[in-house]
Amino acid sequence: MDIYVARQPIFDRRLRVYGYEILYRMKEDDQYCMRTGDAASLSVIKNTVLVIGAEKIAGGKKAFINFTRNLILDNTAYLLPKDLTVIEILEDVRIDDQVLSRCKEIKKKGYTLALDDFVLNGNRHNPLLNLVDIIKVDYRATTNAEREEIVRHFKDTSIRLLAEKTETIEEFKEAKKLGFSYFQGYFFSKPIVIARKDIPVSRINYLRILQELANEHIRIRKLREILETDPSLTYKLLKYINSSFFSLRYEVTSIGHALALLGESEIRKWAFLVILGKLSKGFPDELIKISLIRARLCEAIATKIGLSKRKTEFFLMGMISTIDAFIGRPLEEIVQELPVAKGLKDALLGKDNVYGMVYSLVLCYERGDWDRVNQWIRKLALNEEDIPKLYTEAIRNVNEIADFIN
Template sequence: MEVFVARQPIFNIKKDVVAYELLYRNSRVNSFSGIDGDTATSALITNSLLVLGLDSLTQNKKAFINFTLTHLREETPMLFSKESLVVEILEDVTVDNQLVEICVELKKNGFVIAIDDFTADDINRYIPLYPYIDIIKVDFMKCSPEQQVEIVRELKLFKLLFLAEKVEMEDEFEWAARCGYSLFQGYFFSKPVIVDGKAITPSKMAQFQLLNELSKTEPDVDVLSAITLRDLSLSYKILRLVNSAAFRRTSEIRSIKQALVYLGLRELQKWLSFVIVQDMGADQPDELVWLVLVRAKFGEMMTRVIGCAERESEVFLMGLFSCIDVFFNRPIDEVIAKLPLASDVKDALLGKENFLYWILRTILAYEKGEWDLFYEISGKLKLDKEKATDMYIEAVGWANQIKQDTAKN
């Protein structure tokens, strides 16, 4: 049985990640005779999430998880610790005495409860539940601006937190914050705000020169060392990175030349690129850097199971640069033109359909929990879908390890 699990960040008003919603589904629930959706999803939660451990997906932050009425009746949330979970009540669950009793019991046990996909039409429907609810997740795509304001105004007396979900643009985030929303979910943080785009500074140009040198068939090791030594911060970061636990080294690497010998040209190019992207993202939400790192690793592993392992480094770079327009707040075609990437990688990043484009689209569909789309386009790659979740979980765990190690002083 194919089970897919992804995560979507939930931010506070400072754009710090405070939780993740876990997006999950059995790929073809209805195709298994005798197995209904509740049973399949319960199996996923108990077997997959509990076996994998929430920490590997949420970095010790709370997990928002949808529970059907059957899950709630069976007390499935009680399998998790109250510190790790936010119980989401789905919009199609009938509000009756049984649901009220379930919420009362959850609150007695210290759980945080949220109502999912809330709209203005639901204000009166959930009146019996408000004393036990902590968070209202308002579907911004289904509510007009007037309704988004109305929900907060009508329910503020209940001392609820309001979460704006499906927030896709920066101006939507700013509007929601002004209206009284304190939590935000969506991919607004991964979209560029093109106003006064960042200039590509001399230090960034030096980093691009480094990438260009690395992209040569026979790069000059002395040139590489000279460029990195001119930027002590870059040298420090790349050495700290290659000495991290993620590389499972037994002896310390102390120079860029040594790193080149240990990693090889392709790997050094990849990791110098990561350090450059991390620098570029210094004034962006931290989650953005880790989003592209997961994309990069997920794509790299994907190449090995779809028969193009020889392109793994280029696919890694494609994932790494997939939000480069956000880092610079400039049109992506303008920034991509300056990067030393293969032409088909550039085309894929610009949305031109080729083989690498479909790899990127598969990564994005999985990341967003767009399961039907993922199932459709991954078929173009002949991807063994049963391996997708394992690769994604590994990519997330690996990125978490990099984050942990590079955060150390």
């Protein structure tokens, strides 16, 4: 049974990741009736959360899992770790004595319960409101007046409100001001554009370092000289080369030796990684993690479609896909100044080429847009079963170097 699995971050009011909603769907040619479809969902849960592990797929944070009526009644919840799981009851679940009784049992066992796509109209006396810990409100499907009424209704209760599909910084600020506790959407990856004169000098310096990598062949001596003037970058380089990611049998202690071992391809990847890490100070950690997951997935897909010689370019495309948020300038301005291939720049600006096809596939998979995922898989002549494996491997890789990122 082949499955697509992705995750979407959920933030608290301080922009720390509280958890991830696990998005999933079966392969197109899997055919199940409704009851067996629930069994398929159970298989997804077992394979993503139990086999891969909640620590891997959600980084030790809460994993929000959608539950249908049948999954609630079939005791599926008890297969999942209660400390890392939020049982998200779908809005179309018919509430009767059976469901209510089982939800009470699940709650008593210590699980966190959430109610999906809540609207106040017709639900003021929903018996689940006495049990759930979190209520999710769709920001796209409700008006500001409706959201204000929901906040007032639950103001004096222990229920926490989650604003779902918050896609802009303005919506995040608005929801936060209203009193929402959690926020789900891609608002955090949107740039807050600032004047050129307001860009800190340190950030400009990092971009100048990237310019040194623009040459077809990196001048190792020149790069070493730059690194020797910055103790922080030197530390990052030596920590990286001596990390478990490379598993060397001996310790590397010099900049020259580290650069020689990495080689040009890995040096370019390392430079973008460490500089984005520097630029990300003051931004949610999740932003650079998403950059890295995109980078690893783009790189892996490039290898699958026979472009392994250009995989570093695909890696860099993923890395810089969020750089507009870090720099505070429109992406179309920034990419023109970066030392990357023209085709890569064109792809980030929405032009149609092989880079763009891979990038579109990665973005669609990240957001759980499964229909378009299938379209891009067919266009790139990929095997469907490869993408979920590459995605979870990318997450695993990012988890392994999380300490280095921070």
